[in-house]
Amino acid sequence: MPQHEEVIITQPQKLIENFDSLHPTDIANSLRKIEKDSIDDFFFVLKKVPDELLGEVLLELPDNLRELAYEELSIKKLTDAVEELESDDQTDLILELEEIDEEKAKEIYDGLEEEDQKDIDWLKKYEEDEAGAYMQTELFSASLDETIGDSVKRLKEAKESDELENIHQVFVIDENRILIASILLEDLIIFDFNKTYDEILRTDENKFKPFKVDDHEDIDNVAKQFEQYDLSVVAVTSYQGILMGRITSDDILDVIEENATEQMYQLAGVNDDFEHEDKLSTTAKKRALWLFLNLGTAILASLVIGIFDETIQAYVALAILMPIVASMGGNAGTQTLAVMVRQLALGDIELENAKDAVKKEVVISLINGFLFAVIMGIIAWLWFDTKLLGLVIAMSMVINLFSAGFFGAAIPLVLKRFDIDPAIGSTVLLTTVTDIVGFFSFLMLAKVILL
């Protein structure tokens, strides 16, 4: 266990007494446990959470409890809690509140300071996947002609009034708020505090070049930047390079985790947005859409089988063996698909070097195609005591594993080329191919060779 152990306190009175020494995450987790035993205790404790912690605690609660809290807490209490948050979190809370109770959301918004209102108005304009939606506007900036000492004095005041926290650097801006440089605190602290930023910057031009992203940049690309350049903070700029805010690594951790979840879910035909619904029928309905697509695929495959009904009637062994060919193709194809989708997402495979990737997958699937052709050929031969049946399944195994490798690699690439997320739909397309090729090759070969 980590040495900073999670502190979970399930006794309401004891939790209240320890608020000051607890991390908001721990308070939220404790509240979760308390709610399981008694919703009254949950509300009782929640109402006692001090304003400066309440916003953070709310953010760490699971969605359903946060909604309960919105309903139960007074407008005054909620306003005070929102007031203490940073602009990005303020915006998230207000947006969420608007969905639940527009009236209440409006009253809370009206109770905020004008500056906070302006920030929220601005941040609300960004699309969900834009860098701007993830930035906080609170940051430490300084102008070129300011001395380091003066700016540090400002930082001190801002920190004492709880306006700023989690500061890694000072962003140096010109008179038009255009971002010039970013100086880490570790560099700042060792400079002569009497010098101006201009003087500092003249010493080394490249060193303080800021990492910045456009406010409309896709957040996934921002996350890639963090990974590639090992960043902990990035500046967000707007038109002409005006400094708008900053994005910190903790937000990026969430983005990466969520993207990975989304990708896994998409491959499996699950939509993350509808997995946390209270009504199971909504979740079921979303999943049914995917199953419906798969039903279409399965029926197509059945139609292929139907073409060969007389062949099957003559050789019932074919009915027994045919799922093996399709299943092996499906599994080999899924392997290829997972590798392609993931490496496309990570940028390890790009459209320009895609040929190599396809070649690789085809070679691998051919190697395994021949391997399992031999194995399954012998098994079928011995099982049904028919040498030619072994030959048929061996040949169709090679054909199906080859097409599994080829289409498993090609489908995500084609989707990507048409700007469709390769994780979406590729599984259905692939199963269609492996099922149809599997059943058709096996039954066709059987018809030709056995009959």
Place this chain on the structure above:
Amino acid sequence: MPQHEEVIITQPQKLIENFDSLHPTDIANSLRKIEKDSIDDFFFVLKKVPDELLGEVLLELPDNLRELAYEELSIKKLTDAVEELESDDQTDLILELEEIDEEKAKEIYDGLEEEDQKDIDWLKKYEEDEAGAYMQTELFSASLDETIGDSVKRLKEAKESDELENIHQVFVIDENRILIASILLEDLIIFDFNKTYDEILRTDENKFKPFKVDDHEDIDNVAKQFEQYDLSVVAVTSYQGILMGRITSDDILDVIEENATEQMYQLAGVNDDFEHEDKLSTTAKKRALWLFLNLGTAILASLVIGIFDETIQAYVALAILMPIVASMGGNAGTQTLAVMVRQLALGDIELENAKDAVKKEVVISLINGFLFAVIMGIIAWLWFDTKLLGLVIAMSMVINLFSAGFFGAAIPLVLKRFDIDPAIGSTVLLTTVTDIVGFFSFLMLAKVILL
């Protein structure tokens, strides 16, 4: 595109001229492009990379190019490059070199300063998944009786000699190197530099409580801490709380990304460790292991079909329809499995609240079971003009989707209870269930109802 655009320079001479203004990541990416055109140019440029950048550039190169570089670069050059790296990266490079050329690795190690050697010796002892293996020993620490001013002076010297970078806080330790507190630079910079750390700490005990993890802690748990508490750095301590090093968020980003990849691959039956092999036959062999397991499953399912060979001979429609039941079960089960595996990994589902999760999945799969029973029942009835055949497929659809939901939820939980990674093997187990239940229920019902 991000405003800090990737700078790729593919002209060898031009790249060399711009080394100073480029990020090591950009140099590495440029070298990748150059190598595609000419390996000689690649080596030519590589040898010109200045020592202080070379180590970082090497780390950003893909594995195969890094190995080429190890072979081509002189011991002197490699030693100088390693010397410039931080301890965790030094250790990674030396470990990798040992695998390729033990002799060369030893000579490089011998050429390092004694302090670096000691760090490497220490870090090499950690298992791959332990926090210690991810920490760097370079950090900024101060003792209780030191004044802030004095420690900042030390920081300045350390930074000027390139010993320290990426500093977010000062770790305050006692005379036994036991970690007492962690003070962020944003707090430090506004304190009175004439005060000692002891004096500062006495003002607010809780505020500077350090986030720390044990050096043998599983790195996955450390990553969870980063996410839960929005950390950017964590201290790593050893026996009795002695400060050993620190882990920064950029390492954690990689851990999270790798874990997600591993999980996706495991569900698809791919082993990430063997996906980047030069020899495709090695990759094929690893994937074949999984296919072999699946072949066993498929044969089991075929044996089940075999029991009903006479029934199929009497009603060839059964052979045509039976893959539909199995396939729908497989897909519904995969949906459940993906959700369970992911939410177990993210900690959203725990063993203690597992019952709710299973219940949820069973309800969802029953809803969809009845939905598709109706749809498929009607289709089968109309297709083969046999009402009872529709009834048979409808009934088996409910049975198979129910078992898909139940086992899709239960299998990962059981694996987890026995401390087996739920992503490993759960897919094979699930397909076994859905195939066998699908074929058996359909054919058995057909035998009883139709014959």
